[in-house]
Amino acid sequence: MTSPLSLYDEPGPRTRRRILIWSIVSAVVILGLIALALVQFASKGQLDSDRWLPFLDIAIWEYLGVGLLGTLQAAALTAVFGFVLGLLLALGRLSRVRWISWICTAYIEIARTVPVLLLIYLMLFGLPQLGLNFPVLWKLVIPLTIANAAAFAEIIRAGVLALPRGQTEAGLSLGMTRWQVDRKVVLPQALRFVAPSLVVQLVSLLKDTSLGYIVAFTELLYRGQVLSSFNGLLIQTFVVVTVIFLALNGGLSGLAARLQKRPGRRSLATPAEVAPAGLTTPNAPVDR
Amino acid sequence: MDFFASSAGPIAQALGTTILLAVSAGVGSIVLGTLVTAARISPVPVLRWAAFAYVQFFVNVPLLVLLVLAVFALPDAGFLLPLTPTAIIVLTLYEAAYVAEAVRSGVNTVSRGEIEASRALGFSLGQTLRVLVIPQSLRAAIQPIGNVMIALTMNTALAAAVGVVELTSAANKLNLVEAQPILIFTAAGLIYMVLALAIGLTAGRLEKKLRIRR
Numbered sequence: 001m002t003s004p005l006s007l008y009d010e011p012g013p014r015t016r017r018r019i020l021i022w023s024i025v026s027a028v029v030i031l032g033l034i035a036l037a038l039v040q041f042a043s044k045g046q047l048d049s050d051r052w053l054p055f056l057d058i059a060i061w062e063y064l065g066v067g068l069l070g071t072l073q074a075a076a077l078t079a080v081f082g083f084v085l086g087l088l089l090a091l092g093r094l095s096r097v098r099w100i101s102w103i104c105t106a107y108i109e110i111a112r113t114v115p116v117l118l119l120i121y122l123m124l125f126g127l128p129q130l131g132l133n134f135p136v137l138w139k140l141v142i143p144l145t146i147a148n149a150a151a152f153a154e155i156i157r158a159g160v161l162a163l164p165r166g167q168t169e170a171g172l173s174l175g176m177t178r179w180q181v182d183r184k185v186v187l188p189q190a191l192r193f194v195a196p197s198l199v200v201q202l203v204s205l206l207k208d209t210s211l212g213y214i215v216a217f218t219e220l221l222y223r224g225q226v227l228s229s230f231n232g233l234l235i236q237t238f239v240v241v242t243v244i245f246l247a248l249n250g251g252l253s254g255l256a257a258r259l260q261k262r263p264g265r266r267s268l269a270t271p272a273e274v275a276p277a278g279l280t281t282p283n284a285p286v287d288r
Numbered sequence: 289m290d291f292f293a294s295s296a297g298p299i300a301q302a303l304g305t306t307i308l309l310a311v312s313a314g315v316g317s318i319v320l321g322t323l324v325t326a327a328r329i330s331p332v333p334v335l336r337w338a339a340f341a342y343v344q345f346f347v348n349v350p351l352l353v354l355l356v357l358a359v360f361a362l363p364d365a366g367f368l369l370p371l372t373p374t375a376i377i378v379l380t381l382y383e384a385a386y387v388a389e390a391v392r393s394g395v396n397t398v399s400r401g402e403i404e405a406s407r408a409l410g411f412s413l414g415q416t417l418r419v420l421v422i423p424q425s426l427r428a429a430i431q432p433i434g435n436v437m438i439a440l441t442m443n444t445a446l447a448a449a450v451g452v453v454e455l456t457s458a459a460n461k462l463n464l465v466e467a468q469p470i471l472i473f474t475a476a477g478l479i480y481m482v483l484a485l486a487i488g489l490t491a492g493r494l495e496k497k498l499r500i501r502r
Contacts, residue, residue, distance in 0.1 A: 007403060007421070008331050008413055015331075022332040030338055044365045113438065113484035114477045115445035121460045126469025207350035214449050221353055234361040242349050242357065249348035 046235050054231060055240060067223025068244065074137065074209040074219060078144040079202060085145065086152025091182065093157055104153070111150035116208060119143035124215055139215045148205050155197045159190030199256040203249045210245075220244060295462050302458030303479060309376055309444040309454060310483070314437050316380035321387025322426065326417055328388065329395060339388070346385035352446050354378050359450040375447040379440065386436045394429030395421060397500075427498045434491025438484045445480075455479060 011019060041047050054060060092104030123139045134142065163186060171181035191198070212219035220241055228237035327339035346354075358378045359371065369377070398421050406416045426433075448457030459476035463469050 019331050023334040026334045041365045046365045113481045115442040117445040118456050122473040210350035210352045234364050238357040238361045245349050
């Protein structure tokens with residue numbers, strides 16, 4: 001039974017028959033919709049083999065592959081900078097020094113409520129007028145880092161808050177300094193606890209790199225755009241781009257799910273009780 | 289200073305578009321997302337698989353890819369709608385996956401005993417879902433749904449990238465004329481923050497009012 005609740009009994013013969021009927025009905029409806037869409041595509045010649053066969057050509061894949069590398073490069077840079085900044089912000093927000101905690105909280109709240117695209121436009125059209133012109137990769141990575149750091153910070157903070165207080169107290173009673181406690185006791189456990197959420201955040205971050213399309217950074221979507229204006233195969237090219245993103249992020253999502261189910265994963269405090277807004281289940285994808 | 293006066297009109301109009309996108313896609317995604325969750329927990333395997341595939345697809349594909357696909361590519365196959373409705377549909381489909389996950393997290397809070405009670409009373413599964421599980425799940429998921437709505441409001445900015453004149457794109461256009469980047473983008477950012485704050489406060493109030501005390 002996949003449902004976490006016992007919403008229904010083990011079905012008897014009558015229910016089994018009804019489930020079967022509903023299965024068939026819904027399958028017919030879903031397949032019917034797909035068929036209708038395909039008929040529509042076919043009627044416009046979009047399913048003709050000469051519109052798909054070019055994708056057997058290795059050159060196209062090499063061309064898109066460069067974009068994929070750009071996507072991964074931007075994602076990796078954003079992940080590293082975003083994580084480090086997020087870690088500092090999380091510790092800052094939890095700090096007992098008022099003004100540090102206040103500044104970090106303000107940063108996180110602001111960065112969470114401003115569209116990344118606005119930051120990108122600022123980098124792209126605003127700052128050059130002030131003489132600040134970054135290479136195109138950084139016009140993408142800096143706004144993404146600003147935004148993702150806030151998300152990382154909230155995830156890490158949720159992990160720290162989920163840790164029993166006794167862990168910190170025990171460390172302090174052993175004569176460790178607060179910094180030592182954080183570094184050697186709290187963070188290693190907290191990070192392990194939120195590992196699935198961190199991976200889910202990677203998915204969101206990887207999706208964000210598609211904004212490189214706007215700054216003309218050579219990533220997957222941008223390359224797809226250039227390719228499609230060259231070969232005129234709009235639908236086919238973007239379907240291929242979609243499938244690549246799906247495979248890449250599907251893999252990451254699968255990894256997150258596996259981490260979540262990892263045996264011996266202790267449940268700390270119930271996440272719902274302590275998690276800040278947006279993190280009700282540690283593994284639920286949180287769009288930002 | 290008088291550029292404030294001259295730019296107020298276009299900005300207000302663009303803000304209206306942003307709000308239109310956010311409200312219609314917000315309502316749409318809550319309805320659709322709830323239906324997807326219902327399918328996800330139904331005893332019909334086909335519906336469960338379809339709902340799972342739906343969520344996986346939209347959670348893993350970038351919104352901008354979907355927007356570009358819908359706006360620039362699908363017209364080639366004869367799927368042609370005006371720009372704003374297209375953006376609303378894509379946003380709705382995309383955010384519904386996140387709403388579905390939020391509601392599903394709410395489903396986990398419904399107590400086993402109540403479900404068993406409703407079954408013992410002879411409620412059908414449809415009745416149990418309609419009167420017991422879904423209302424409770426929605427009430428328990430107000431905060432996460434509020435967060436999805438805030439994300440949705442920020443995601444409306446992506447519509448600018450495919451040509452919808454909403455707040456972000458209006459700010460950008462204004463900047464190209466006025467060359468006051470810091471001022472204009474900060475102002476636009478503040479408007480987004482006010483919108484997010486309004487949604488957050490509404491969600492908080494709703495939650496206080498509707499929270500189920502256990």
